[in-house]
Amino acid sequence: MHIPDGYLSVQVCLTTTAAGAAAAAYALRRTRMELTSSQAPAAALTGAFIFAAQMLNFPIAGATSGHFLGAALAAMLFGPWAAAIIMSTVLIIQAVLFHDGGITALGANILCTAFIGSFVGHGVHQALLRLLGARLRAVSAFAASWVSIVAASGGVALLLALSGAAPFGAVLPAMFGWHALIGIGEGLIAMAVVQYLTERSGSLAKAGAHA
Amino acid sequence: MNGRNDERGEYRLTGSRRKWTVLALLTLAAAGLMSPWASGSPDGLERVAEDLGFVDREAAIHALSPMPDYEVAGIPWEAVRVGLAGLIGAVVMAAVLWAALRALSGKNRQAEMK
Numbered sequence: 001m002h003i004p005d006g007y008l009s010v011q012v013c014l015t016t017t018a019a020g021a022a023a024a025a026y027a028l029r030r031t032r033m034e035l036t037s038s039q040a041p042a043a044a045l046t047g048a049f050i051f052a053a054q055m056l057n058f059p060i061a062g063a064t065s066g067h068f069l070g071a072a073l074a075a076m077l078f079g080p081w082a083a084a085i086i087m088s089t090v091l092i093i094q095a096v097l098f099h100d101g102g103i104t105a106l107g108a109n110i111l112c113t114a115f116i117g118s119f120v121g122h123g124v125h126q127a128l129l130r131l132l133g134a135r136l137r138a139v140s141a142f143a144a145s146w147v148s149i150v151a152a153s154g155g156v157a158l159l160l161a162l163s164g165a166a167p168f169g170a171v172l173p174a175m176f177g178w179h180a181l182i183g184i185g186e187g188l189i190a191m192a193v194v195q196y197l198t199e200r201s202g203s204l205a206k207a208g209a210h211a
Numbered sequence: 212m213n214g215r216n217d218e219r220g221e222y223r224l225t226g227s228r229r230k231w232t233v234l235a236l237l238t239l240a241a242a243g244l245m246s247p248w249a250s251g252s253p254d255g256l257e258r259v260a261e262d263l264g265f266v267d268r269e270a271a272i273h274a275l276s277p278m279p280d281y282e283v284a285g286i287p288w289e290a291v292r293v294g295l296a297g298l299i300g301a302v303v304m305a306a307v308l309w310a311a312l313r314a315l316s317g318k319n320r321q322a323e324m325k
Contacts, residue, residue, distance in 0.1 A: 001256045006270030028315065037316040042224060042231060044309035049234055051304040052242035055281060055297050057250040064258035065250035077224060082312075089308050097300060099276035137222065156256060165265040174262060178255035197230060198222040 001069070001149075001156055001179070002094065003109055005102030009163035013104045016159065020107030023115055024088050030081035043078050047086040049193075050074065051093070058185055066182025071113055072121025072148035073190040076141060077197060080122040087114035112155035121148030134200075138191050145190035146183035153179035238305075242297030246281065247290035 008016070035043065050070035057065040070090070074083035088110045094100040101109045125144035132140055153175040161168035225231075253261060260266035278284075278299070282292040 001254065003256065004269045005272040006268045007260070007265065031312070032315045035312060035316045037313065039224070040312040040316045041309060043312050044305050045231060045235055045238070047308040048301045048305035049238040049241075052238045052246070052297060052301045055246040055249055055300075056241055057252070057254060059250040059252055060255075063252070065252035065254050067249075067254065085312070085315075086308060089311065090304065093300065093304055093307065095276075097276055097278055097303065098281050098296065099271075099279040100281070103272055134222065153255065160265070165260075165268060166263040170263055171259060174259040175255065178258055182255050193234075197225050197234070199225045199227075201223050 001113060001153055002091070002101030003105040003112075003156060003159070005104050007102075007163065007165055008105055008108055008159055012108065012159055012163045016111055017104070017107035020088075020110040020115075024084070024110060027081045027084040027088070027115075031085050034079055035082050039078060039082075043074075043082055043086060046074060046077060047089060050086065051090050053189065054090070054094075060178065060181050064178055066178070066185055068189050069113055069117055069149050069152065069186055070190070071117025071152065072125065072141075072145040072186070073193055075118040075122035075148075076125050076144065076190070076194050080118045083118035083122070084114045087118060108156075108159050112152045112159070116155045117148045117152040120151040121145060124148065138195055141194045142187035142191040146180075146187040149183045149186045150176055150179050238301050239298065242301040243294045246297040247293040 050068070050073065053068040053070060055067070057067045060066050071083060071087050074086045077083075078086070091101055091106060091109050091114060095103055095106050095109075121144045124147045125140055128140035128143055129137060154172060157168065157172040157175040160166055160171050165171070252258075257266065260269075278296045281296045281300070282289070283295045283299070284292070286292045286295065
């Protein structure tokens with residue numbers, strides 16, 4: 001769901017570039033306060049994994065394709081601020097090195113996939129963990145990821161409507177519809193990775209020594 | 212599910228080196244080996260753009276990307292063009308993030324000591 005150059009109006013590009021830059025600058029400050037130095041290599045590796053997984057488009061209903069987004073995954077592992085930085089870095093590298101996502105739409109892509117994706121994913125995950133408990137944590141991870149990608153697609157739909165690309169009433173259900181399907185793949189991948197990379201606190205007291 | 216959330220959640224990031232190594236190998240396999248066989252169908256946003264008739268708005272603002280469309284130029288085999296671009300991207304990604312996050316978290320530790 002990388003918005004290319006040209007889809008958005010000049011006003012929307014300027015506004016989202018300014019807002020995206022401000023949000024990223026603030027997220028850097030928050031990450032500086034919250035990320036511990038032992039988490040940095042793990043977060044960097046997770047970012048590389050998200051980049052690689054984003055290349056693997058899987059076919060959807062013969063008509064379209066979807067790929068993993070990863071914002072919810074990063075947020076579930078490292079918290080929403082570090083996740084927003086990880087996702088913004090992915091988007092910047094994709095736009096600059098691979099021409100995937102427009103330079104003028106970079107702010108919009110950062111706001112939608114990095115920030116909406118990370119914070120919706122984090123919020124839904126925390127709420128569901130409390131509601132469902134640790135036993136159903138896989139369900140929480142799946143649902144948080146599904147909601148995060150659908151919410152991000154809603155943000156993209158809003159910006160497209162504001163840009164006059166398509167009426168909101170048409171573009172929102174269209175984006176929701178496809179990303180509800182893509183979200184199933186998103187949820188399955190994120191759920192598997194979170195299950196694999198997290199463990200019960202205290203189950204391995206010496207774990208910190210290896211980190 | 213770590214750091215500040217430790218008190219709330221019962222789960223935290225694994226410290227197992229084996230698991231992080233598996234993730235690294237998975238990353239290299241996805242970027243280098245699996246990426247050439249990804250679906251070429253339009254993604255969700257492109258599909259909507261085609262259906263609602265705004266796909267023509269797309270414009271190339273610049274042509275400066277060294278590896279447009281995830282392909283390294285000048286190699287006769289497409290799978291190698293894509294796989295190599297994927298590997299380069301994954302390595303650049305890890306290096307940039309590691310440098311940035313190490314600098315950020317390093318300052319964090321100093322700030323806490325004050």
